[in-house]
Amino acid sequence: MSRIHVLRKQTLDELENRVVSGEGIPRYLQPGPFDFLPEQLLEFPHEPQQDAPTLMLEDGRRGRASTDIENALKIYEWLGPMSETEARDERLWAWLAHVPFADYTRSRWPVPTDAKQARDSIFDHWFVYHEGRRSLRRHAIGRLWWAVHLTRAPWEYDDALAPLRKDDPYAYTRMLLGNQEVFFHTLEREFGSNRRILIALLEVIDRFRARRAPTPLVKWLAKEVNLACRYRELDLLPIEELLAFMEAMAALERESTAGT
Structure with missing residues (x-):
């Protein structure tokens, strides 16, 4: 059973800085999860009862709202209930988007070709980059968990x-x-x-x-x-x-x- 992890703060900062500089953007266009060394990660307190679910993409193409409900239920069932403090941990959501759900995030929220738009899109959907609830609500995975948590x-x-x-x-x-x-x-x-x-x-x-x-x-x-x-x-x-x-x-x- 694979564990859930969070990125260490230094690793998260390095990822964000590479996006800001533009150097890291090409990796977001390539398929597959990001690779992290064990020393770049910390184990999350919750241990899942099953492997990470496969999230749906409509007709195998870009995911749309029609798949959000089913995907949200899968994410919530897998992660389980968390305290709102845990669920605001930017390091958790960044790991989830970059590792188990990287291809989903990439397909659901395609990275634009324009450099500025690409940076904005990556920060919106791969990171909880800005302060406040809007960042959590725009994150590719965080938005799904929070939607179930609140309703x-x-x-x-x-x-x-x-x-x-x-x-x-x-x-x-x-x-x-x-x-x-x-x-x-x-x-x-x-x-x-x-x-x-x-x-x-x-x-x-x-x-x-x-x-x-x-x-x-x-x-x-x-x-x-x-x-x-x-x-x-x-x-x-x-x-x-x-x-x-x-x-x-x-x-x-x-x-x-x-x-x-």
């Missing part, structure tokens, strides 16, 4: 969400990953790590889904919820009141769109 059977983590219990523990994971606009406009926002607000928003989006195309609503509603979080503690509202608040905003957006 899997949320009523098990927050009793206030009990009224939203579903038969499928991954119902909200499917809502989140089933549409890239939903993923982008929710997890990229400041409230994206707040499970209660995120789940309530996904529930409201799902309720409105049958009535209209979700994309305009998602973008507008996520923006308004994000603004509301700056002056109201939405996560302290009873869940029905929180849902009613979001549904009222969604109705306003629909009315304004209908009038144009």
